[in-house]
Amino acid sequence: MTSSDPASDTTVFLVNLGTPDAPTAPAVARFLREFLLDPRVVAIPRLLWQPLLQRVILPRRSPVVAEKYAQVWLPGEDGGSPLTAYTRRLARGVQARLPGMKVVEAMRYGNPSLVTALQAERAAGTPRVLVLPMYPQYSTTTTLSVEDAVAQVPDLAVRTVRDYHLDPQWVAAVAESARAHRAANGVGEHLVFSFHGLPQRLVDRGDPYARQCEAGARAIAHALGLADDAWTLSYQSRFGKEKWLEPATDKALKALTDRGVRTIDVIAPGFSVDCLETLEEVAIGLAEQVAHAGGTLRYIPCLNDSPAHADVIAALVRRELAAWT
Numbered sequence: 001m002t003s004s005d006p007a008s009d010t011t012v013f014l015v016n017l018g019t020p021d022a023p024t025a026p027a028v029a030r031f032l033r034e035f036l037l038d039p040r041v042v043a044i045p046r047l048l049w050q051p052l053l054q055r056v057i058l059p060r061r062s063p064v065v066a067e068k069y070a071q072v073w074l075p076g077e078d079g080g081s082p083l084t085a086y087t088r089r090l091a092r093g094v095q096a097r098l099p100g101m102k103v104v105e106a107m108r109y110g111n112p113s114l115v116t117a118l119q120a121e122r123a124a125g126t127p128r129v130l131v132l133p134m135y136p137q138y139s140t141t142t143t144l145s146v147e148d149a150v151a152q153v154p155d156l157a158v159r160t161v162r163d164y165h166l167d168p169q170w171v172a173a174v175a176e177s178a179r180a181h182r183a184a185n186g187v188g189e190h191l192v193f194s195f196h197g198l199p200q201r202l203v204d205r206g207d208p209y210a211r212q213c214e215a216g217a218r219a220i221a222h223a224l225g226l227a228d229d230a231w232t233l234s235y236q237s238r239f240g241k242e243k244w245l246e247p248a249t250d251k252a253l254k255a256l257t258d259r260g261v262r263t264i265d266v267i268a269p270g271f272s273v274d275c276l277e278t279l280e281e282v283a284i285g286l287a288e289q290v291a292h293a294g295g296t297l298r299y300i301p302c303l304n305d306s307p308a309h310a311d312v313i314a315a316l317v318r319r320e321l322a323a324w325t
């Protein structure tokens, strides 16, 4: 590649949330500490929150959550936490489609650290860095926090993608994954779109996340040709005592089984790749809840490292770079 090719001097980071280095209580505590001390994630004043987190929440939560991670940890050299393994494999697929650039994965919290990687790019004199937060919907708690991390490394030309919640290629890829899964496993009576939740307070203050979840779910349902009463949007993974977005996925599933719906497909288009929240909370935990009520929950995996996902992300990168020049 010559230096006149804008792609050849560009590094692309696929950035995800982060995960513990191992499915053990100390590793989970290290990860949760960094994550939950981010003021974008928990807004309680540090002087109150830090001792509560350190003395009460981490000692109680870390061993419980470590066992959950152990249930979904992927084996082998290319394994590890599903979030990291799938993001790494996806980055490889995107790299194969964009041979002129460097494409790598990075994490907002934990390893491989985004801030450390950005510092290395600056030291190497990389002219342009494209940061792609792997969150289809924008939220202050996720996307803006990635922007905070980018701002920690000055004197580097960085562009950060905002969101892709209505990108036609992404909508089509998610819809096609649902269609293919239902063709192979049977079409459930109802399709639940389960997104990671958020405190209602943040939405009230202007966080566009819920609006983007709604618009994206509607677009996917439309692409699937679903009637309005054949699908539901809900929010999972509530944390803490505050009021979060509603309806909660567990309640939405209960309402469905209570009214006699027996087969329920669940898709999670707020997650670019499968992780603890989809594999343990939904595919194991909520599937058990539905089974106890006499029904069947069929979980439709995230796009993960599929060729279709790599195509979507590579196209997004090309468009962002074209818009940058």
Ligand SMILES: C=CC1=C(C)c2cc3[nH]c(cc4nc(cc5[nH]c(cc1n2)c(C)c5CCC(=O)O)C(CCC(=O)O)=C4C)c(C)c3C=C
Residues within 6 Å of the ligand: 017, 018, 019, 020, 032, 041, 042, 061, 065, 081, 083, 135, 139, 141, 142, 196, 197, 198, 199, 209, 237, 239, 240, 270, 271, 274, 275, 276, 277
């Ligand atoms: C106040 C707490 C939290 C907010 C706000 C929040 C927003 C948020 N999170 C994601 C995506 C992911 N979250 C994941 C795990 C996770 N999330 C929280 C808390 C909040 N999330 C916790 C405490 C955890 C860790 C697990 C646990 O202790 O229960 C993950 C999975 C990470 C993994 O390792 O697999 C993802 C992905 C989004 C998209 C979002 C706001 C829109």
Ligand SMILES: [Fe+2]
Residues within 6 Å of the ligand: 196, 237
């Ligand atoms: Fe979360």
Ligand SMILES: [Fe+2]
Residues within 6 Å of the ligand: 237, 238, 276, 277, 281
């Ligand atoms: Fe959870």
